[in-house]
Amino acid sequence: MVRKPPCDFDLRMTPKRVVDVFLPECALDDLNEGETLEDLVRRRNSCFSDGFVYDDSQDRIHYNIRIIPSPQTLELEQDLAEKPEPAVKQDGPLDTDVIMPDVEELVELVQDVEMKEKDNTIADAEMVSIEEGVHATCDCDPAGGKKQRVSSPSPPPPPEPLMKPDSAPELTDEMLQENQDKLNADSSNEVIAQNGPNKVLLEDLATLRGTEWLSDPVVDNYLHLIRQRSTIEGQRKIYSFYSTFYSLLSSAKGLDKTTDTTDHDIFVYELIFFPVCVGHHWRLITVEPRKKVISAYNSSTDFKDLQICKNIQRFMVSEEKKQTKLRGEGDASSDAVEWELNFVKDLPQQKNGSDCGVFTLQYAEYLSRNQPQFDFEQIHMPYYRQRIMFEIISSRLLL
Numbered sequence: 001m002v003r004k005p006p007c008d009f010d011l012r013m014t015p016k017r018v019v020d021v022f023l024p025e026c027a028l029d030d031l032n033e034g035e036t037l038e039d040l041v042r043r044r045n046s047c048f049s050d051g052f053v054y055d056d057s058q059d060r061i062h063y064n065i066r067i068i069p070s071p072q073t074l075e076l077e078q079d080l081a082e083k084p085e086p087a088v089k090q091d092g093p094l095d096t097d098v099i100m101p102d103v104e105e106l107v108e109l110v111q112d113v114e115m116k117e118k119d120n121t122i123a124d125a126e127m128v129s130i131e132e133g134v135h136a137t138c139d140c141d142p143a144g145g146k147k148q149r150v151s152s153p154s155p156p157p158p159p160e161p162l163m164k165p166d167s168a169p170e171l172t173d174e175m176l177q178e179n180q181d182k183l184n185a186d187s188s189n190e191v192i193a194q195n196g197p198n199k200v201l202l203e204d205l206a207t208l209r210g211t212e213w214l215s216d217p218v219v220d221n222y223l224h225l226i227r228q229r230s231t232i233e234g235q236r237k238i239y240s241f242y243s244t245f246y247s248l249l250s251s252a253k254g255l256d257k258t259t260d261t262t263d264h265d266i267f268v269y270e271l272i273f274f275p276v277c278v279g280h281h282w283r284l285i286t287v288e289p290r291k292k293v294i295s296a297y298n299s300s301t302d303f304k305d306l307q308i309c310k311n312i313q314r315f316m317v318s319e320e321k322k323q324t325k326l327r328g329e330g331d332a333s334s335d336a337v338e339w340e341l342n343f344v345k346d347l348p349q350q351k352n353g354s355d356c357g358v359f360t361l362q363y364a365e366y367l368s369r370n371q372p373q374f375d376f377e378q379i380h381m382p383y384y385r386q387r388i389m390f391e392i393i394s395s396r397l398l399l
Contacts, residue, residue: 038065041065165376168376168380178390178394182205183202188201192393195225196220198216198242200217200218200221205389208386208388208389211354216242216243218357220242220275223273223361224240226368229368235369236370238269238270239271239273240272240273241274242275243276246285250308265323267323270288271286272287272289273285274286274312276308279303281303281356282356282359282360283297283299283308283360284296284360285309285312294342296308296309296341296344297344297347297360298344300356309343314336348376355381358381362374362376362384365397
């Protein structure tokens with residue numbers, strides 16, 4: 001138990017020079033052995049709150065003493081109510097008597113309160129040590145002013161560990177710190193990375209935090225990294241269109257504006273990615289030119305991809321004819337019916353309305369490594385957001 005120092009007395013002078021003394025119970029700590037309450041008041045009269053020292057020599061002043069119980073003492077009120085309160089009457093030269101409680105009774109009461117406080121775990125918890133971060137101050141200071149306990153700010157809770165699939169690489173503390181350092185850049189227009197023709201600004205990188213929707217530059221930069229990795233010997237040959245391509249393809253003039261591949265034969269690739277954002281929702285459309293298969297990978301069954309696949313099918317038929325002519329092989333006889341449309345089932349599905357872009361990029365990353373068995377799910381999205389962020393910043397994939 002931490003004792004409080006003796007508190008100031010509250011004295012109120014009456015016209016008959018009988019002083020009413022309201023004595024806080026904590027002042028009993030200053031009571032000497034064999035000393036009465038009146039002796040204590042006389043000895044401590046220099047501590048009166050109004051600063052006036054009363055002259056009580058020759059018994060010219062009588063003290064009407066009242067003990068102000070502490071909250072702990074009030075808890076014992078019911079037990080004490082059954083006992084008659086001992087009182088001592090003292091005759092004096094004035095008409096008013098001084099009522100004084102028995103000192104031994106009060107001391108015994110205080111001791112009982114102390115024992116109860118030792119067993120009170122709640123009271124103990126409030127008196128936390130300085131080593132635990134709380135600086136406790138006394139309720140009263142020598143000047144009589146009331147002090148408040150001041151607690152230091154609690155440290156922020158540690159971040160929750162990132163859950164990842166067993167096949168995914170670990171993210172080190174250094175990687176996560178590098179991500180945070182980039183996010184703390186001064187200007188939202190600062191260029192963070194540029195993988196391919198599109199720049200990733202700070203405001204784009206910030207869309208990888210929390211549950212933000214991924215921006216086009218983030219999607220395009222990540223797919224460009226996948227495309228770069230495919231140039232390594234032994235890797236699956238990948239081509240990826242930029243996110244704006246489908247918007248151009250599905251516009252009013254459609255095929256007339258899709259000049260991206262005029263001088264580039266996309267049919268030499270094993271797999272082609274079309275990142276498509278329609279209705280504020282990302283999905284991945286893939287094309288296997290040699291097999292003439294168009295597949296839709298969607299993380300939400302609430303969105304349909306039939307019309308999107310038909311538009312891409314129409315583009316592939318047109319592109320095949322164009323490339324065949326450029327190769328000097330005459331006119332191609334390709335027709336839309338030769339292209340199979342495949343809407344992939346049993347895919348990992350998002351559980352919110354914001355992680356469609358992350359799912360789309362992970363579909364592409366797994367397929368680029370010829371890993372059709374997706375072992376990720378919604379709980380892994382915070383990990384993948386941090387990982388994609390680091391891979392874009394460092395311009396390299398971890399796998």
